[in-house]
Amino acid sequence: MRRKINIKRDLQPDMIYNSEKVSKLMNYIMFDGKKNTARANIYKCFDIIKEKAKVENPLDVFEAALKNTAPNVEVRSRRVGGANYQVPVEVRPERRQALSIKWIIDAARSKKGAPISAKLADEIIAASKNEGEAVRKRENTHKMAEANKAFAHFAW
Secondary structure, three states, X not given: OOOOOOOOOOOOOOOOOOOHHHHHHHHHHOOOOXXXXXXXXXXXXXXXXXXXXXXXXXXXXXXXXXHHHOOOEEXXXXXXXXXXXXXXXXXXXXHHHHHHHHXXXXXXXHOOOOOHHHHHHHHHHHHHOOOOHHHHHHHHHHHHHHHOHHHHHHOO
Protein backbone atom coordinates (compact mmCIF):
# COMPACT_ATOMS: atom_id res chain seq x y z
CA MET A 1 0.00 0.00 0.00
CA ARG A 2 1.33 3.42 -0.94
CA ARG A 3 2.15 6.07 1.59
CA LYS A 4 0.01 9.22 1.74
CA ILE A 5 1.67 12.17 0.01
CA ASN A 6 2.71 14.84 2.47
CA ILE A 7 1.05 18.16 1.65
CA LYS A 8 3.28 21.23 1.96
CA ARG A 9 1.43 24.01 3.75
CA ASP A 10 2.10 27.64 2.92
CA LEU A 11 3.89 29.42 5.72
CA GLN A 12 2.83 33.00 6.40
CA PRO A 13 5.75 35.45 6.74
CA ASP A 14 6.13 37.12 10.11
CA MET A 15 4.65 40.56 10.85
CA ILE A 16 7.72 42.73 11.42
CA TYR A 17 10.47 41.35 9.16
CA ASN A 18 8.15 39.85 6.52
CA SER A 19 10.32 36.73 6.33
CA GLU A 20 9.26 33.10 6.11
CA LYS A 21 12.56 32.03 7.70
CA VAL A 22 11.79 34.05 10.84
CA SER A 23 8.33 32.47 10.86
CA LYS A 24 9.93 29.03 10.63
CA LEU A 25 12.29 29.89 13.51
CA MET A 26 9.27 30.99 15.53
CA ASN A 27 7.51 27.68 14.90
CA TYR A 28 10.59 25.68 15.89
CA ILE A 29 11.09 27.57 19.14
CA MET A 30 7.40 27.39 20.12
CA PHE A 31 6.35 25.09 22.98
CA ASP A 32 2.80 23.81 23.58
CA GLY A 33 1.27 26.03 20.88
CA LYS A 34 2.30 29.24 22.66
CA LYS A 35 3.09 31.25 19.57
CA ASN A 36 2.84 34.68 21.21
CA THR A 37 5.53 33.71 23.71
CA ALA A 38 7.74 32.42 20.89
CA ARG A 39 7.08 35.58 18.85
CA ALA A 40 8.02 37.81 21.80
CA ASN A 41 11.24 35.83 22.37
CA ILE A 42 12.24 36.02 18.69
CA TYR A 43 11.65 39.76 18.39
CA LYS A 44 13.50 40.37 21.68
CA CYS A 45 16.33 38.21 20.32
CA PHE A 46 16.47 40.29 17.14
CA ASP A 47 16.59 43.50 19.22
CA ILE A 48 19.55 42.07 21.15
CA ILE A 49 21.26 41.17 17.84
CA LYS A 50 20.70 44.72 16.57
CA GLU A 51 22.31 46.06 19.79
CA LYS A 52 25.25 43.65 20.10
CA ALA A 53 26.22 43.29 16.45
CA LYS A 54 25.59 47.01 15.78
CA VAL A 55 23.69 46.33 12.56
CA GLU A 56 20.66 48.06 11.11
CA ASN A 57 18.91 44.87 9.99
CA PRO A 58 19.31 41.81 12.26
CA LEU A 59 17.76 39.70 9.49
CA ASP A 60 21.08 39.87 7.60
CA VAL A 61 22.91 38.41 10.62
CA PHE A 62 20.26 35.67 10.90
CA GLU A 63 20.58 34.85 7.16
CA ALA A 64 24.38 34.63 7.50
CA ALA A 65 24.00 32.34 10.52
CA LEU A 66 21.65 30.04 8.58
CA LYS A 67 24.06 29.95 5.64
CA ASN A 68 27.04 29.14 7.89
CA THR A 69 25.30 26.32 9.78
CA ALA A 70 23.54 24.63 6.83
CA PRO A 71 25.10 21.22 6.03
CA ASN A 72 25.79 20.16 2.45
CA VAL A 73 26.07 16.43 3.16
CA GLU A 74 24.97 14.16 5.98
CA VAL A 75 25.23 10.45 6.73
CA ARG A 76 22.23 8.15 6.61
CA SER A 77 22.16 4.63 7.93
CA ARG A 78 21.67 1.99 5.20
CA ARG A 79 21.37 -1.74 5.79
CA VAL A 80 23.16 -3.80 3.16
CA GLY A 81 23.64 -7.57 3.50
CA GLY A 82 23.26 -7.71 7.27
CA ALA A 83 25.57 -4.77 7.97
CA ASN A 84 24.68 -1.14 8.63
CA TYR A 85 26.65 1.45 6.69
CA GLN A 86 26.76 5.20 7.25
CA VAL A 87 26.20 6.42 3.70
CA PRO A 88 26.96 10.08 2.86
CA VAL A 89 23.99 11.76 1.13
CA GLU A 90 23.50 15.29 -0.17
CA VAL A 91 20.99 17.34 1.82
CA ARG A 92 17.90 18.81 0.14
CA PRO A 93 17.54 22.63 0.45
CA GLU A 94 14.41 22.42 2.67
CA ARG A 95 16.10 19.96 5.03
CA ARG A 96 19.28 22.03 4.97
CA GLN A 97 17.37 25.05 6.31
CA ALA A 98 15.46 22.94 8.84
CA LEU A 99 18.65 21.35 10.21
CA SER A 100 20.33 24.74 10.39
CA ILE A 101 17.49 26.24 12.44
CA LYS A 102 17.27 23.16 14.70
CA TRP A 103 21.00 23.18 15.41
CA ILE A 104 21.00 26.89 16.28
CA ILE A 105 18.05 26.43 18.66
CA ASP A 106 19.55 23.29 20.25
CA ALA A 107 22.85 25.11 20.81
CA ALA A 108 21.01 28.04 22.41
CA ARG A 109 18.92 25.77 24.64
CA SER A 110 21.98 23.85 25.84
CA LYS A 111 23.43 27.03 27.41
CA LYS A 112 22.44 27.86 30.98
CA GLY A 113 21.67 30.93 33.04
CA ALA A 114 20.06 33.44 30.65
CA PRO A 115 16.70 34.00 28.99
CA ILE A 116 16.21 32.14 25.70
CA SER A 117 16.18 35.39 23.72
CA ALA A 118 19.69 36.29 24.94
CA LYS A 119 21.06 32.76 24.41
CA LEU A 120 19.56 32.60 20.91
CA ALA A 121 20.96 36.03 20.02
CA ASP A 122 24.44 34.97 21.17
CA GLU A 123 24.27 31.76 19.15
CA ILE A 124 23.02 33.53 15.99
CA ILE A 125 25.77 36.15 16.24
CA ALA A 126 28.39 33.43 16.80
CA ALA A 127 27.05 31.38 13.86
CA SER A 128 27.13 34.43 11.58
CA LYS A 129 30.87 34.72 12.40
CA ASN A 130 31.42 31.01 11.66
CA GLU A 131 31.82 30.18 15.36
CA GLY A 132 29.68 28.52 17.99
CA GLU A 133 28.08 25.17 18.73
CA ALA A 134 25.85 24.98 15.62
CA VAL A 135 28.79 25.56 13.26
CA ARG A 136 30.75 22.88 15.13
CA LYS A 137 27.83 20.49 14.62
CA ARG A 138 27.91 21.14 10.87
CA GLU A 139 31.67 20.55 10.77
CA ASN A 140 31.24 17.23 12.60
CA THR A 141 28.52 16.18 10.15
CA HIS A 142 30.79 17.00 7.20
CA LYS A 143 33.70 15.10 8.79
CA MET A 144 31.52 12.02 9.28
CA ALA A 145 30.39 12.18 5.65
CA GLU A 146 34.00 12.58 4.51
CA ALA A 147 35.13 9.62 6.62
CA ASN A 148 32.40 7.39 5.18
CA LYS A 149 32.91 8.45 1.56
CA ALA A 150 33.95 4.87 0.75
CA PHE A 151 30.32 3.77 1.23
CA ALA A 152 28.89 6.39 -1.17
CA HIS A 153 28.18 3.67 -3.73
CA PHE A 154 25.47 2.35 -1.37
CA ALA A 155 23.46 5.56 -1.77
CA TRP A 156 19.94 4.92 -2.93
